[in-house]
Amino acid sequence: MSQVRFKSVKELEEYRRSLQSASGFPRLISISSASCGRASGALKIASAFEKSIKEFGLNEKVKLKLTGCHGFCQFEPDAIIFPEKYFYPNLRPEHVPLIVEETILEGKMIPELAFKDEANQKVYLTVDELPFYRKQLRWLMDFHLDLDPTSLDDYFRHEGFKALGSVLSSNKPEEILNIISASGLRGRGGAGFPTGLKWRLAREAKADKRYLICNGDEGDPGAYMDRGLLESNPFSVVEGMIIGAYAVGAEKGFVYIRQEYPLAIERVEQAIEKAREAGFLGEDILGSGFSFDLELVRGAGAFVSGEETALIASIEGRRAFPRQRPPFPVVRGLWEKPTVINNVETWANVPLIIRQGPTWFSRVGTEKSKGTKIFSLVGQVRYTGLVEVPFGLTLGEVINEVGGGPKNGKKIKAVQTGGPSGGCIPASMFNLPVDYESLNQAGSIIGSGGMIVLDESTCLVDMALYFLNFASLESCGKCAVCRIGTRQMVRILKKISSGEGEISDLERLEKLGWTMQKGSLCGLGRTAANPVLSALGYFRAEFEKHIVDKECPALVCQKLIAYEIEPEKCANCQLCLKACPYGAIRVGTDGAPVINQELCTRCGVCYSTCPPQFSAIRKVSWKSLEQNDDKRPGGN
Amino acid sequence: MKNLGNKISIVEKILQTLPGERRYLVHFLHLVQQATGYIPEEILPAAARHFSVSPSEIFGVVTFYSAFSLKPHCQHEIVVCQGTACHVRGSGAIMEEFSRWLGVKPGEENLEKNVLLKPVNCLGCCAIGPVVVVDGQLQAKVDLKEVKRIAEKLTGESEKRE
Ligand SMILES: Cc1cc2nc3c(=O)[nH]c(=O)nc-3n(C[C@H](O)[C@H](O)[C@H](O)COP(=O)(O)O)c2cc1C
Ligand code: FES
Numbered sequence: 001m002s003q004v005r006f007k008s009v010k011e012l013e014e015y016r017r018s019l020q021s022a023s024g025f026p027r028l029i030s031i032s033s034a035s036c037g038r039a040s041g042a043l044k045i046a047s048a049f050e051k052s053i054k055e056f057g058l059n060e061k062v063k064l065k066l067t068g069c070h071g072f073c074q075f076e077p078d079a080i081i082f083p084e085k086y087f088y089p090n091l092r093p094e095h096v097p098l099i100v101e102e103t104i105l106e107g108k109m110i111p112e113l114a115f116k117d118e119a120n121q122k123v124y125l126t127v128d129e130l131p132f133y134r135k136q137l138r139w140l141m142d143f144h145l146d147l148d149p150t151s152l153d154d155y156f157r158h159e160g161f162k163a164l165g166s167v168l169s170s171n172k173p174e175e176i177l178n179i180i181s182a183s184g185l186r187g188r189g190g191a192g193f194p195t196g197l198k199w200r201l202a203r204e205a206k207a208d209k210r211y212l213i214c215n216g217d218e219g220d221p222g223a224y225m226d227r228g229l230l231e232s233n234p235f236s237v238v239e240g241m242i243i244g245a246y247a248v249g250a251e252k253g254f255v256y257i258r259q260e261y262p263l264a265i266e267r268v269e270q271a272i273e274k275a276r277e278a279g280f281l282g283e284d285i286l287g288s289g290f291s292f293d294l295e296l297v298r299g300a301g302a303f304v305s306g307e308e309t310a311l312i313a314s315i316e317g318r319r320a321f322p323r324q325r326p327p328f329p330v331v332r333g334l335w336e337k338p339t340v341i342n343n344v345e346t347w348a349n350v351p352l353i354i355r356q357g358p359t360w361f362s363r364v365g366t367e368k369s370k371g372t373k374i375f376s377l378v379g380q381v382r383y384t385g386l387v388e389v390p391f392g393l394t395l396g397e398v399i400n401e402v403g404g405g406p407k408n409g410k411k412i413k414a415v416q417t418g419g420p421s422g423g424c425i426p427a428s429m430f431n432l433p434v435d436y437e438s439l440n441q442a443g444s445i446i447g448s449g450g451m452i453v454l455d456e457s458t459c460l461v462d463m464a465l466y467f468l469n470f471a472s473l474e475s476c477g478k479c480a481v482c483r484i485g486t487r488q489m490v491r492i493l494k495k496i497s498s499g500e501g502e503i504s505d506l507e508r509l510e511k512l513g514w515t516m517q518k519g520s521l522c523g524l525g526r527t528a529a530n531p532v533l534s535a536l537g538y539f540r541a542e543f544e545k546h547i548v549d550k551e552c553p554a555l556v557c558q559k560l561i562a563y564e565i566e567p568e569k570c571a572n573c574q575l576c577l578k579a580c581p582y583g584a585i586r587v588g589t590d591g592a593p594v595i596n597q598e599l600c601t602r603c604g605v606c607y608s609t610c611p612p613q614f615s616a617i618r619k620v621s622w623k624s625l626e627q628n629d630d631k632r633p634g635g636n
Numbered sequence: 637m638k639n640l641g642n643k644i645s646i647v648e649k650i651l652q653t654l655p656g657e658r659r660y661l662v663h664f665l666h667l668v669q670q671a672t673g674y675i676p677e678e679i680l681p682a683a684a685r686h687f688s689v690s691p692s693e694i695f696g697v698v699t700f701y702s703a704f705s706l707k708p709h710c711q712h713e714i715v716v717c718q719g720t721a722c723h724v725r726g727s728g729a730i731m732e733e734f735s736r737w738l739g740v741k742p743g744e745e746n747l748e749k750n751v752l753l754k755p756v757n758c759l760g761c762c763a764i765g766p767v768v769v770v771d772g773q774l775q776a777k778v779d780l781k782e783v784k785r786i787a788e789k790l791t792g793e794s795e796k797r798e
């Protein structure tokens with residue numbers, strides 16, 4: 001149970017030994033219970049297990065754990081049963097008594113409830129067999145499978161605070177700087193700056209005070225690596241920061257988390273409090289004479305606040321406006337003092353590097369990108385979730401092997417990486433290794449780890465418009481180049497997507513993009529045009545199709561498509577007729593429903609309402625409509 | 637509904653727990669937003685004195701961040717994720733459909749139906765999108781055809797309560 005304040009490394013290690021010798025449970029049921037799991041009903045599954053365990057009188061035999069995110073979020077709620085690591089996907093409460101009876105009591109997996117690959121009907125029983133997990137290298141995320149994120153004791157059992165103990169008892173700060181540099185660790189938040197060097201610059205800056213910041217703003221919409229880490233293993237971030245503070249000579253640190261992540265905030269708040277009670281934060285940590293404390297700061301909803309100078313302004317209680325760099329935060333940061341700001345995943349890697357040594361760490365990866373990287377693999381791919389892979393795996397391996405390849409028989413055409421600051425990379429280049437330099441050369445970035453797979457049902461004009469719209473809404477407005485540039489680009493892209501673009505618009509987009517890259521104050525504006533420029537580079541023909549033929553090949557851009565009912569498939573159930581919000585579907589002369597194109601706004605409700613066994617409504621290019629007389633369908 | 641005087645006294649109590657340093661301003665606004673549901677403009681002078689900044693500075697901070705609102709919000713809230721992962725799975729059409737059913741633009745509220753329709757950049761549940769949060773309850777893999785049911789259930793409920 002909650003121990004007292006540790007006064008020395010020796011006390012800590014003795015305590016750890018006492019924990020490890022205490023007899024454990026023969027079985028463990030682990031339920032993926034981060035925000036995503038909870039949204040899918042993980043807590044209901046947990047209480048069903050609790051009830052069933054009691055009914056079978058198994059309280060002494062099995063431990064039930066609510067862990068963080070297992071990563072295979074698409075198949076949540078899921079349970080993993082140890083020691084075999086049996087994997088039960090998509091659980092429902094009624095499955096639970098059966099699992100307790102068969103698997104917990106008898107040790108047998110129930111194949112009917114196991115993971116089945118729809119493509120070949122193959123059944124996979126354990127986590128280690130699953131293709132989704134097999135190609136991963138889960139240095140950080142393996143903890144998420146069996147660690148209780150709210151328990152300090154459980155963190156101790158997973159070697160928690162061992163790295164801190166060894167640092168405080170046997171290393172000088174200088175040595176830590178050398179270890180981190182030698183490991184080759186680079187920032188996981190976007191730019192990939194060498195972490196050891198960043199720390200050294202802050203240590204060497206002359207000052208009476210230094211600060212640390214953990215950047216948990218995770219502004220990239222469509223990515224959630226940091227939420228996963230903060231909810232699943234908050235102590236590792238806290239431990240990483242204490243080690244960093246010792247190396248840099250900082251006395252105070254801040255963990256900045258976006259307010260859209262309430263569970264992450266709760267977890268980190270708890271972790272800080274428990275770490276303080278146990279003597280890992282505060283005065284004279286583990287009797288070493290070194291003092292450091294942490295505070296949590298909640299973001300308030302602004303993408304730009306993830307940019308380091310804006311984030312600093314936000315912590316100071318001001319509007320999150322970025323400022324000109326240099327001076328960089330390592331020289332002049334929070335309250336003008338040298339400040340090291342690192343991403344959540346960067347901090348989480350620190351205890352691992354200390355425990356395993358820099359050579360162990362740097363043996364994995366490519367020449368300049370070392371270790372592993374967590375990606376949020378989402379979009380039009382079969383398996384979506386959080387994945388951790390070694391740098392150097394190819395894009396194709398991540399998307400087709402870990403991600404299981406294309407969905408619904410469609411063809412994958414590109415992957416978007418790096419979010420609003422990144423770009424798309426066409427499928428023809430999927431043999432590129434995933435590392436900072438390769439993706440840069442391809443016109444994109446690793447960014448913080450967003451990987452959104454796009455298939456032929458996504459339109460690159462629509463994607464470009466989406467990102468520019470995002471950038472223009474999130475532009476803080478301080479510099480005119482970004483404020484006006486993003487708006488102009490949105491205007492032009494809207495024109496193109498509604499079939500009113502001109503060929504010269506493409507050049508205009510490129511010029512605007514170039515100006516923004518050169519002239520913007522901060523990274524937001526400098527990178528905002530990347531999604532457009534990379535799409536124009538690789539998929540120019542798609543833009544031209546919108547402009548010249550006034551057609552959207554992916555059938556996404558609303559103004560260029562139409563819906564049609566195929567009479568031979570229609571069963572005349574009339575669900576679409578009732579569902580159409582605009583009264584655009586009427587019964588035709590032959591008694592079957594038809595769409596009045598004048599009234600149709602192409603909202604798509606009928607398309608999603610038509611029962612799948614009929615699939616009688618299809619999306620078509622407006623040009624293919626029979627009554628087409630070069631006028632687009634009506635509506636707004 | 638608590639009256640304004642009541643709110644001001646709540647806010648004063650919150651102020652007393654916080655040091656008069658500027659860095660607690662955003663935290664203070666979070667606490668007020670939580671306690672009263674919005675940031676009443678009337679409290680700006682007291683807060684300004686406490687943190688030694690001008691009321692207009694605080695106004696600037698309040699309006700900069702999307703977490704704060706100067707108006708009380710409705711009883712119900714529908715949040716539709718507009719993040720990239722949700723976008724490629726059709727969240728744009730879902731937002732439009734909500735917008736039509738509720739008769740408001742994204743970011744606006746329907747006072748009669750007592751519901752606010754809010755876009756959000758990402759909720760970090762990108763693998764199970766499109767994601768919609770209805771009165772704090774996160775719903776995964778929402779389909780366009782479910783919008784009507786969600787909207788009607790919510791607004792129907794609010795009518796019953798009145
Ligand atoms: C517009 C903008 C948004 C950013 N958002 C984030 C973010 O959400 N999380 C993050 O860690 N870094 C973000 N960054 C990068 C940070 O400025 C900074 O480089 C990073 O936190 C440094 O940490 P690292 O060296 O560990 O990567 C953003 C940068 C820009 C320009
Ligand atoms: S994109 Fe919708 S939850 Fe992340």
